[in-house]
Amino acid sequence: VTVPIWIALLHHPVLNREGRVVTTAVTNLDLHDIARAARTFGATGYFAVTPIARQRELIDRIVEHWVHGHGAERVPERAEAMRLLATVATLEEAIAAVSERAGAPPWTVATCARPGRATVSFSEVRRRLGDGRPLVLLLGTGWGLADTALAAAEDVLEPISAPGSGYNHLSVRSAAAILLDRLLVPSRGES
């Protein structure tokens, strides 16, 4: 089952620990872990978004290794995941690529661990996925998406929270896995 959902992992504009807008460096395991989760849950694609051309070249080389190079020979199942990954310079490019592929402009939903920004819940996103409109889920590296990235999205998804925890510092890799599970597995362990 391939649902029309894309992940966009932004390396800019995101916040650093002090709350300043920065461009982060690529983390190799962000590429692998989120590609594997995307493949597991049937997402259509995964964009690594960075304005730095050398970082995009690095990612492209990593993808090439795992999809067509020695990595693919050694670990064939990794190729299935890594082929979902593509690089773009900006969110706008990702949206344009999805629009062309899906034939309709996607619904953009940003994720944010900070409280008070949400405009949609998990259940609402699940309901609207049924409409068939393509969805692009925006995730931020570093300390999360900057305000301009949140504002550029049509909606902001409620944070992943656990009752009484008060701790909102999951890695972006863990957050991506949980988001895809919550949005794309209807029963999620209800059996």
Place this chain on the structure above:
Amino acid sequence: VTVPIWIALLHHPVLNREGRVVTTAVTNLDLHDIARAARTFGATGYFAVTPIARQRELIDRIVEHWVHGHGAERVPERAEAMRLLATVATLEEAIAAVSERAGAPPWTVATCARPGRATVSFSEVRRRLGDGRPLVLLLGTGWGLADTALAAAEDVLEPISAPGSGYNHLSVRSAAAILLDRLLVPSRGES
């Protein structure tokens, strides 16, 4: 809310790509990501299990850095997560530590991505958590827990699966995050 649940991440006995039983090296982001997920979802503790003393020393130094050293000054919230992490040489040591801390021998539930091994479902584990018996969730690095580790556990949890995907190659970091979310967040985005 702290539920009596522990994670045990085994570096032995686990499988390599060829299905042989091996001892894996520690991956730094396994420590961080799973500690952060454990803290987010209110788990009581997280054991990194490896028979290699030098690897345990390495992990202890990493924990020290983030809980009491410069890491704690720079990123205080990381200390909250990393202080859940402790090293042991064997699963038996982890079980003994939990028994002493919780005052009762824990229920051991192994995780396995391969089909056909499961003896309990997510919903059954959730139900039985209500009994208050401490639970130790076993996760394997590499290509997953070896048969002897599965056999050493009282039960084997159903795989994390997505409808129609047929792909069971999540990273252990992603699997741990999803497991904790499925087991410890009753509503999981039902709002």
